[in-house]
Amino acid sequence: MPDTSQKAGGRRNAQSRREDQPMYPATLKVAVIHWVMLCAVASTVAQTVDLSGEWRFKKGDDASWRQPDLVDTDWQPISTGSPWEQQGHPDYDGFAWYRRRFTVPTALRDAEAFALTQSLLLSLGRVDDVDETWFNGQRVGGHGTFPPNYAGDWQAHRSYVVPNALVRWGEANVLAVRVYDGSGMGGLLGRRPLLRAATWREVVRLEWEPGLGDGLFTAPRPIAFQATLHNDSPRALSGDLHWSVEDDEGKELSRSTVAVALPAGRATPAVHSFQPSSPGFYKFVATLEPVDGTKLLFSKFTGYLPESIEAPLTREPDFDAFWKETLATLAAVDPQFAVERKIDRDSATHEVYEIAMRSLGGVRVRGWYEKPKTGNRSPVLLRVPGYGQNMRPTGSDAPIAFFSFNVRGHGNSQQDVSGLPADYWIRGLDDKRGYYYQGAYADCVRAVDFLAGRSELDPQRIGVTGGSQGGGLSLATAALDPRISLCAPNIPFLCDWVKYFKASHWxxxxxxxxxxxxxxxxxxxxxxxxxxxLNMADRIRCPVLFSLGVQDPVCPPSTVFSVYNRLGGRKEFRAYPNDAHRVNGAHRAVLNAWIGREFSRPAK
Structure with missing residues (x-):
């Protein structure tokens, strides 16, 4: 079964920016940097307990290890911020526990936020893959699902509310974290776990229960949007809950208000119904006020009849001629394929090569080719990059070949086209001839040329996958090159530009x-x-599996369905109701299984 995640021999690279976290256009990056700076200033001002430093670690699983009076002096010292594989436990997958003793200073009770909420917030960062966290022997939260129904959640940031009653002020407290890692790197990966006073927004929460599990409503009837208001503080609260509904272009469609009472430490159901006038994605906004003078706002998108979304084509009359000309020009370029063995990158199952070639305009592009050592003729998966992403070898032990390919301006393909500034989508935009994506799409076809010419590969089983920009590149490659036998775009960019600029602002x-x-x-x-x-989708004949985040502001799901609904062949999608712009950790298993099934089908 192919492993398409960034796992080296089933392992992930935990030291550098994750390969599946591409950059976005510059304005978004500036906004993110500004947000991070504000958060850094806020955390400096706030009173916190730093939980980095030395923890205690033990492999295995025992429920008694959560108890605060457990003697753990014989456990191994370990640090957070790097996986346990890099701290003396290479290749270990399974259960393990982390423990940390610390003192909570009484001065933290004087924080303004604590005076209101009577709660602390434990921030652990990422945990790979599943966790269950205990504070002085009491469970305060967890993410993912432990075996036998294992479902990892390594991308989620762990933040758990700790009630005042659990805290031993001025004395020793014990934090115990039960962790399970199914493959790849494992452990507490947050570099600076900490404890601080919780705000109202963190103790008064609204949990959405949208759709039928995937955030989508597929029946032509009113959307019954169900939610639960949690008051994790020790105080009863009351106020007004204002509901509003907007379309994904920001137009308000309805508004109403109900009075609510929130008992201390209890959950209160809240339901709002709305009948959309057409298929699409709608944002439900709930505003709770006042909570001691603080207005709390919660919002969530949901989809209504998404498979009925229809977007008009915007193809120009010379669309076909343009792409015929582009592919002919590419074919006239001598590819000059160069294959260089990289023995130091070999795994137990694959040989690794760096591949260089010439693409449209004579531009040099490169990628990493992993060939199974079995000697059998194998299928191959072409992996293409997100915006600014540097594709590297997967290190997977799956019995297929991989070509992790960098289009121009990405990774090791910057000899002729620089990756900086990361403004690909506006480069050459004045003219279709010379626009950045004319070259990038041609680069992907040239990569297929390389794969189709390899005697050790099955030319009837060439797949393509990628996330964000890589999802759009995957679709374009499948549309332009009939040699592609399967296509798996994740959270795809480059979809339905007209809608894109209405549903997002850049x-x-x-x-x-x-x-x-x-x-x-x-x-x-x-x-x-x-x-x-959108204008290419009807050319795709191979099976396609989409993934999308219903809350995605970078690649809005309405644009994804604009393209999906234009596909004429076998197709599937997976929608993740709480995800923004990321590839859901659980989707990797879905994707691997789907690719395995498709590659196992008899060639036509």
């Missing part, structure tokens, strides 16, 4: 258009239409 694009008087939204969208996978 100041970077506004600034680019405003820089020259001859540029308009009309001319910009005309150029981008040649590279819109």
């Amino acid at each position: 100041p970077e694009m506004d600034k680019w258009i405003e820089a020259r008087p001859e540029r308009t939204w009309e001319t910009t969208l005309k150029t981008m239409s040649y590279f819109d996978t």
Whole structure:
């Protein structure tokens, strides 16, 4: 079964920026940096208990290890921030426990937030894969599901509310974290776990229960949006709950108000119904006020009849001629394939090679080819990059070949096209000939040329996958090259540009258009239409598996369904109701199984 995640021999690279966390256009990065700076300032001002430093660690699983009076002096010292594999336990997968003793200073009770909420917030960061966390012997939270129904959740940031009653002020407290790792790197990966006073927004929570588990409503009847208000504070609260509904372009469609009472330490159900007038994605907004003068706002998107979303094509009359010309020009470029063995990167199951080639315009592009050592003719998975992503060897032990390919301006393909600044989507946008994505799409086809010519590979089983920009590149490759036998786009970018710019706002694009008087939204969208996978979808004949995040603000799910609904062949999707712009950890198992099944089908 193929492993398409970033796991080396089933392992993930925990030292550098994760391969499946691509960069986004520059304006978003600036906003994120600004947000991080604000958070850093806030945490400096707040009173906190730093929980980094030395913890205690033991492999295995025993329920008694959560008890605060357990003697753990014979446990191994360990640090957070790096996996246990790098701290003396290579290749270990399974259960393990972390423990930490610390003192909570009485001065923390003087924090303004604590005076209101009477609670602390434990912030652990990421845990790989599943955790259950205990504070002085009492469970305060967990993420993922332990075996036998194992479901990892290594991407989630762990934050748990700790009630005042559990805290031993000015004395020793014990934190115990039960961890299970199914494969790859495991352990507490947060570099600076800490404890601080909890805010109202952290102790008064609204949990959504959208759709039928995937955040989608597929029946033509009113959406009954169910939620639960949790008051984890020791005080009873009351106020008004304001409901509003917006479409994914920000237009308010309805508004209403109900009075609510929230008993201390209890959960209160809340339901709001709305009948959409058309298929699409809708944002439910719940505003609770006042909570001691604090207004709390919660929002969530849901989809209504998403498989009935219809987006009009924007193909220009010369669309087919343009791509025929582009592919012919590419074919005339001597690929000059160069294969260089990288023995130091070999795994137990695969040989590794760095591949270089020439693409459209003679641009040099490269990638990492992993060939099974079995000698059998094997299927191959082409992996293409997200925005600014550096593709590297997978290190997977799956019995297939992998080609982790960097299009121009990415990873090891920057000899002729720089990756900085990361403004790919506006490079050459004045003309379809020379636009960045003309070259990037051609690069992917050139990568298929390489794979189709390898005698050790089965040319009838060439798949393509990627996330974000890589999802869009996967779709474009499958549309432009009939040699692709399966396509697995995750949270795809490059979909339905007209809707995209209505459902999301990018100041970077506004600034680019405003820089020259001859540029308009009309001319910009005309150029981008040649590279819109909406206009390419009906050319895809191979099986396709999409994944999407219902809360995704970077690649809105409505744009994903615009393309999905244009596909004419076998297709499936998986929607993750709480996910924004990320590939859900659970989807990796779904994707691996699907690729395995598709590659096992007899070739046509």
